[in-house]
Amino acid sequence: MKKIFLKIGFGLVSCGMAIPTFASVTFGDPQSKAGALTVSGAIRANYQDKHYGESASDQKIKFDAAILRLGYESPDWFGQAEYRCYQYDTFCDFSTLVSGYLGYRLNPTDNITIGLQPIPFGPGRYWDSSFYAGINNTMGLQDALDLGVNYHFEMPTATKVDLAYFATDGGNYHGTSKDAARYTANVVSSSDPLKTDLNEKNMWMARVDQELKFLTTDDLKVSLGGSYWYSDIENEKASSDGTRNAWALFNRINYKNLNVVLTGGKQSISNKDALSPHSSTFGSFDAEYDIANKGYFYTVDTSYVFKNIRDSLNVTPYIVFSGFNKKEQGFDDSQRNIVGVALDYKNVTLYTEYLMSKNDPFVGGTGVSLAAGDDGKWNKLLNVMLVYSF
DSSP: OOBOHHHHTTTOOOOSSOOOOSSOEEEEOTTSSSOEEEEEEEEEEEEEEEESSSSOOOOSOEEEEEEEEEEEEOSSEEEEEEEEEEESSSEEEEEEEEEEEEEEESSSSOEEEEEEEEOOOSSSSOSSSOSSOOHHHHTTSSSOEEEEEEEEEEETTTEEEEEEEEEEOOOOOBSSSSSOOSSSOEEOBOSSTTSOBEEEEEEEEEEEEEEOGGGOOSSEEEEEEEEEEEEEEEETTSSSOEEEEEEEEEEEEEETTEEEEEEEEEEEEEOOOSSOTTEEEEEETTEEEEEESEEEEEEEEEEEOBOOSSTTEEEEEEEEEEEEEEOSTTOOOEEEEEEEEEEEETTEEEEEEEEEEESOTTTTOBTTTBTTOSSOOOEEEEEEEEEEEO
């Protein structure tokens, strides 16, 4: 199987921490009836040193991506749109719409949003503190955005509930692949006739997030939650369609500046494919790869924020353990573990992190790493990302 990391090794990552925007431009007043439009974005540069058992290191600073965001705020309405332009070989050889949604506030806590938006699965859009993100991101479970409607409401018992329906995925945009030029990892129509040819639709999701008030103090906050996902998997080569069933449980613990997030769950896909009943072809960041249909996933995230060390400098060290334990006999489990630190100063953020991964298509692996597995060896990656927000 041909290695795919040489093309996508520095462009595929998504930001696990919210990048602050300091120099955005706002037109209007968010408290007025007409509202306000905010234009912001970011430019990213990247350095990597790869230890994949063969010569694959970039070992030079490269332009990574340009990001443009539009945000709208008024007393009743809100919305956001984001587009990203990446560079693998040439400028904008891969670009994609990330989000585009509009929301209406029913009251200060409840709202309805419609459009291309984050799915309510797991503890939130991001499950960990790293930039590269855990392996659940490559599986399309974390930092995933699809096209649909979400109803969010909160109860007096400190219970937050999301009920959502997504008609389809976020779509395919500009790249060299047939159907994988997309931000979120989705099932795709493969360019390989021997691979699966799938389309996901009618995604029903629910999430409940409960703050444990009996444990809450001025310094300590604890919450528990769970989410469920059911959808139809349309098989373009077969007469019958399959399904996806997934669930995730999560626990957040915040003590002063220490944050711990635990996430675990199970995914089960029935693709009704006679040639490939145990794996399905996914695509993201202009690359195709197979994922085992059944297995258990997890993420353990620990971070500590040192605030205002000097002149608004914040330093956040973090450790992330993530994995996918596959149920199919003979399929090797996948892991991606990250140790890193983020330095945030005004409108500049610097991530420095070291990844240790095996059976991972985006860290030294192949197109079957998340399915049957590859050579099972640990691959290491030093990833440095500089982000300038405007």
